[in-house]
Amino acid sequence: MIRFDNVSKIFKKAQVLAGVSLDIQLGERIALIGSNGAGKTTLIRCLLGEYTYGGEVSIDGKAPRTHRADVLGKVGFVPQLPPPLKMPVGQLVTFAAAVCKSDPRRIHAIADRLGLDVDAIAARPFNRLSGGMKQKLLIAIALGRDTQVLVMDEPAANLDPEARHIFFQLLAERQDNCTMIISSHRLDEVAALVNRVIEMDMGKVVLDDRVADDSGMDTLLDCHVDLRRADPAIAKALEGWGFAARNEGLSWHGQVAGPDRLRFLGMVSRYVGLLTRIDMQEVTGVTLQ
Numbered sequence: 001m002i003r004f005d006n007v008s009k010i011f012k013k014a015q016v017l018a019g020v021s022l023d024i025q026l027g028e029r030i031a032l033i034g035s036n037g038a039g040k041t042t043l044i045r046c047l048l049g050e051y052t053y054g055g056e057v058s059i060d061g062k063a064p065r066t067h068r069a070d071v072l073g074k075v076g077f078v079p080q081l082p083p084p085l086k087m088p089v090g091q092l093v094t095f096a097a098a099v100c101k102s103d104p105r106r107i108h109a110i111a112d113r114l115g116l117d118v119d120a121i122a123a124r125p126f127n128r129l130s131g132g133m134k135q136k137l138l139i140a141i142a143l144g145r146d147t148q149v150l151v152m153d154e155p156a157a158n159l160d161p162e163a164r165h166i167f168f169q170l171l172a173e174r175q176d177n178c179t180m181i182i183s184s185h186r187l188d189e190v191a192a193l194v195n196r197v198i199e200m201d202m203g204k205v206v207l208d209d210r211v212a213d214d215s216g217m218d219t220l221l222d223c224h225v226d227l228r229r230a231d232p233a234i235a236k237a238l239e240g241w242g243f244a245a246r247n248e249g250l251s252w253h254g255q256v257a258g259p260d261r262l263r264f265l266g267m268v269s270r271y272v273g274l275l276t277r278i279d280m281q282e283v284t285g286v287t288l289q
């Protein structure tokens with residue numbers, strides 16, 4: 001479905017992509033990982049037809065440079081950095097829906113699920129929204145339409161835990177009829193969302209692994225953390241995950257989205273000397289609206 005054949009890109013004599021070849025099929029959920037400057041965004045921008053390149057790129061046999069409208073019609077894109085648009089939010093949603101041949105109400109509905117009331121901010125310029133609000137709106141625009149390909153560059157970075165969970169759930173709803181490419185610096189951010197990991201380094205693919213499919217994309221875990229003593233640093237970190245304290249800060253309780261469990265464990269592992277118990281149990285029969 002998506003094909004990169006010996007793709008190269010040079011910026012001012014610097015080789016940023018050096019012979020990337022990949023075949024990506026419908027239903028694959030790919031973590032595109034690698035350190036800063038590895039070439040992830042450049043590869044995505046070639047796929048979107050924004051750059052010229054050496055070699056060949058195609059989506060359903062069509063080259064993004066020569067069939068731009070066709071290709072963009074198939075791809076929902078969440079950029080790493082929000083564009084500096086001054087357009088009022090309401091107008092942006094109407095415009096985006098028209099370009100994507102979608103219905104603005106679909107975008108409103110997804111934004112709503114992410115906790116963003118588009119009507120309430122319709123008159124505000126997009127560039128004046130908070131980072132998280134921009135991210136929610138961009139996700140709603142990308143998901144509020146029919147797409148076969150979702151390309152997301154660090155999509156959940158600015159979302160709070162609740163919105164992250166809803167976001168994972170929205171992706172789970174699309175996973176059977178969509179190809180997803182999720183770019184991130186860190187595998188633990190996206191590990192549970194994907195069934196293939198592609199790592200880039202210095203413009204090359206250095207690892208391409210199929211990984212066990214995790215069906216827990218839309219699960220929720222009930223978590224208890226017990227501490228040897230109360231501590232302000234871990235308290236702040238747990239509060240950031242929406243946890244509530246009991247027993248004078250010695251016991252904490254909260255919920256973590258299934259795909260976020262590695263990230264959560266990574267966070268608590270920084271305070272390993274303080275931990276006396278971690279308990280994580282899947283909540284069954286939960287449906288978040």
Ligand SMILES: Nc1ncnc2c1ncn2[C@@H]1O[C@H](COP(=O)(O)OP(=O)(O)OP(=O)(O)O)[C@@H](O)[C@H]1O
Pocket residue numbers: 011012016034035036037038039040041042043080185
């Ligand atoms: N428009 C540009 N002009 C010149 N150099 C560029 C341009 N865009 C990217 N680069 C360079 O290409 C290299 C790869 O950048 P790219 O943004 O693709 O990396 P990345 O893997 O997405 O990194 P990050 O994780 O930091 O977003 C970097 O060295 C960057 O400086």
